[in-house]
Amino acid sequence: xxxxxxxxxxxxxxxxxxxxxxxxxxxxxxxxxxxxxxxxxxxxxxxxxxxxxxxxxxxxxxxxxxxxxxxxxxxxxxxxxxxxxxxxxxxxxxxxxxxxxxxxxxxxxxxxxxxxxxxxxxxxxxxxxxxxxxxxxxxxxxxxxxxxxxxxxxxxxxxxxxxxxxxxxxxxxxxxxxxxxxxxxxxxxxxxxxxxxxxxxxxxxxxxxxxxxxxxxxxxxxxxxxxxxxxxxxxxxxxxxxxxxxxxxxxxxxxxxxxxxxxxxxxxxxxxxxxxxxxxxxxxxxxxxxxxxxxxxxxxxxxxxxxxxxxxxxxxxxxxxxxxxxxxxxxxxxxxxxxxxxxxxxxxxxxxxxxx
Numbered sequence: 386x387x388x389x390x391x392x393x394x395x396x397x398x399x400x401x402x403x404x405x406x407x408x409x410x411x412x413x414x415x416x417x418x419x420x421x422x423x424x425x426x427x428x429x430x431x432x433x434x435x436x437x438x439x440x441x442x443x444x445x446x447x448x449x450x451x452x453x454x455x456x457x458x459x460x461x462x463x464x465x466x467x468x469x470x471x472x473x474x475x476x477x478x479x480x481x482x483x484x485x486x487x488x489x490x491x492x493x494x495x496x497x498x499x500x501x502x503x504x505x506x507x508x509x510x511x512x513x514x515x516x517x518x519x520x521x522x523x524x525x526x527x528x529x530x531x532x533x534x535x536x537x538x539x540x541x542x543x544x545x546x547x548x549x550x551x552x553x554x555x556x557x558x559x560x561x562x563x564x565x566x567x568x569x570x571x572x573x574x575x576x577x578x579x580x581x582x583x584x585x586x587x588x589x590x591x592x593x594x595x596x597x598x599x600x601x602x603x604x605x606x607x608x609x610x611x612x613x614x615x616x617x618x619x620x621x622x623x624x625x626x627x628x629x630x631x632x633x634x635x636x637x638x639x640x641x642x643x644x645x646x647x648x649x650x651x652x653x654x655x656x657x658x659x660x661x662x663x664x665x666x667x668x669x670x671x672x673x674x675x676x677x678x679x680x681x682x683x684x685x686x687x688x689x690x691x692x693x694x695x696x697x698x699x700x701x702x703x704x705x706x707x708x709x710x711x712x713x714x715x716x717x718x719x720x721x722x723x724x725x726x727x728x729x730x731x732x733x734x735x736x737x738x739x740x741x
Contacts, residue, residue, distance in 0.1 A: 387434070387435060388407065388408035389436075389437050390405055390406070390407060390408070390432050390433055390435065390437070391405060391406050391407075391408070391437050391439065391490050391491045392405040392428075392429060392432055392437065392438045392439070392457070393405070393438075393439045393483040393484070393487035393490065394425070394438070394440050394449075394483060395441075395483040395486070396420065396441070396443060396445050396446075396449070397420065398420060398445070399419070399420060400417055400418065400419055400420055401418055401419075402416075402417050402482070402483050403416055403417075403483045404416060404483055404484070404487070405487070406487050406488070406491065408491065410488065410491060412484070413432075414431065415483075416428045420445070422452045425453060426456055429453065429456050429457060430456065434458060435458040435459075436456075436457040436458050436459075437458060437459045437460075437461065438457045438459070438460045438461070439460075439462075439486055439487060439489075439490040439495060440460075440461075440462055440486075441462070441463050441464075441465045442465055442498040446462045446498070446500065447500055450462060450502050451502050451507070454502055460500075461497050462500055463486065463489070463490070463495035463496065463497065464495070464496040464497070464498050466657070499622075501621050506618075506621065509593075509596075509618055510619065510621070512585070512588065512589055512592065512618075513589055513614055513615050513618040513619070514618075514619075514661070515585060516582070516585045516586060516589050517615070517661055519578065519581055519585055520582060522578050523579055523581075526574050526575040526578045527544040527547055528544065529571060530568065530571045530575055531543065531544060533568060533571060534554070534558070537559055538557075538559075539554070539557055539558070542554070547572065547575060555569070589610075589611070589614055590610040590611070590614065592614075593610065593613070593614040596617055598617055598713075598714050599613045599617050601714075602616060602617065602710055602713065602714070604719065605669070605673070605706060605709065605710065605720055606672070606673040606676050606679040606681060606682075607670065607671070607672030607673030607674075607676065607706070608669050608673075608706070608710070612665050612668065612669050615661065615662070615665050616662065616665060616666070616710060619662050620662070620714075623711050626711070629704075629707070629708045629711055632707055632708075633704055633707060633708075634655050635659055636658060636659065636662045636666050636703075636707055637654060637655055637658030637660065637662070638654065638663065638666060638667070638700050638703045638704050638707065639654065639655060640653065640654060640655075641653055641654070641655050666706060666707050667699065667700070667703050669703070670700075671699060673702065673706065674699065674702060679722065680722050680723075680725035680726060681702050681705060681706060681725065684701070684705055684725070684726055685698050685699065685701075685702050688701050705725065709724075
């Protein structure tokens with residue numbers, strides 16, 4: 386087998402600084418090229434095969450993976466958080482950055498970030514993320530209105546009241562035409578954010594019908610259109626996780642072990658995780674528990690009976706739901722309530738519940 390040649394680019398909007406080294410670490414060439422596919426392709430083609438291209442995760446990474454993956458034997462998108470301490474050691478400059486990155490890749494020290502490489506799936510994922518961004522924007526607009534009203538004595542107004550009788554609400558304000566116009570403007574902004582959110586949600590649910598796994602995931606209690614589409618879009622493929630424990634850590638509901646010296650073994654949930662998916666899976670667990678007539682609600686009551694706190698019991702339910710969704714997706718099977726909790730998960734999760 387011929388030795389691998391390693392290519393790295395430090396990517397910017399206007400240009401990319403890069404070069405390549407042999408498997409032994411000998412630098413053979415460097416470039417500064419425009420951030421265009423033709424220019425990048427010419428640079429890559431000047432390197433003998435086999436070629437491994439490494440870049441850091443960023444706004445342009447997904448585009449570069451799609452366009453350049455056919456011109457190299459392997460593309461690695463590196464997690465910049467993992468590289469940060471090494472990259473910050475010593476001088477920093479674009480010609481230095483790509484050299485540090487290529488040697489990290491050559492030594493196998495980069496943590497890859499998953500990219501599907503499909504335009505269709507990338508667009509769908511970005512649409513799902515747009516929906517959740519708009520949820521936060523609408524909530525922020527609502528809070529701005531509530532805070533403004535409270536500044537003028539309307540201390541009992543809540544977000545849910547903004548959808549009620551606004552004439553009565555405005556009549557409670559002090560007699561100031563300027564103040565009323567400001568509040569009306571803020572309410573118009575809230576209404577526009579609400580209209581955008583409803584349209585984006587309809588489009589997301591409609592687009593998700595093209596993906597068969599989403600329909601099967603919606604069969605779980607607490608998992609409806611938005612949560613199923615979000616899980617499918619962000620996880621992208623179940624085969625990127627070797628075990629369900631790896632999936633749990635990515636979702637922020639798994640456990641990390643910590644021990645120093647002769648100290649005690651401590652368990653904690655990961656500090657770095659996909660927070661969007663963490664909110665989705667914990668929300669699904671909360672909904673399933675509230676609906677009561679399902680095996681996940683039964684698991685919750687069983688864990689409470691084992692002296693788990695409600696918070697830990699809810700997290701254990703989220704782990705169980707994530708494992709079921711992951712297994713259904715991998716196997717192509719339908720949701721079967723009788724199989725929930727049938728494996729050795731109970732003792733594992735109740736032991737895991739001691740983590741904070």
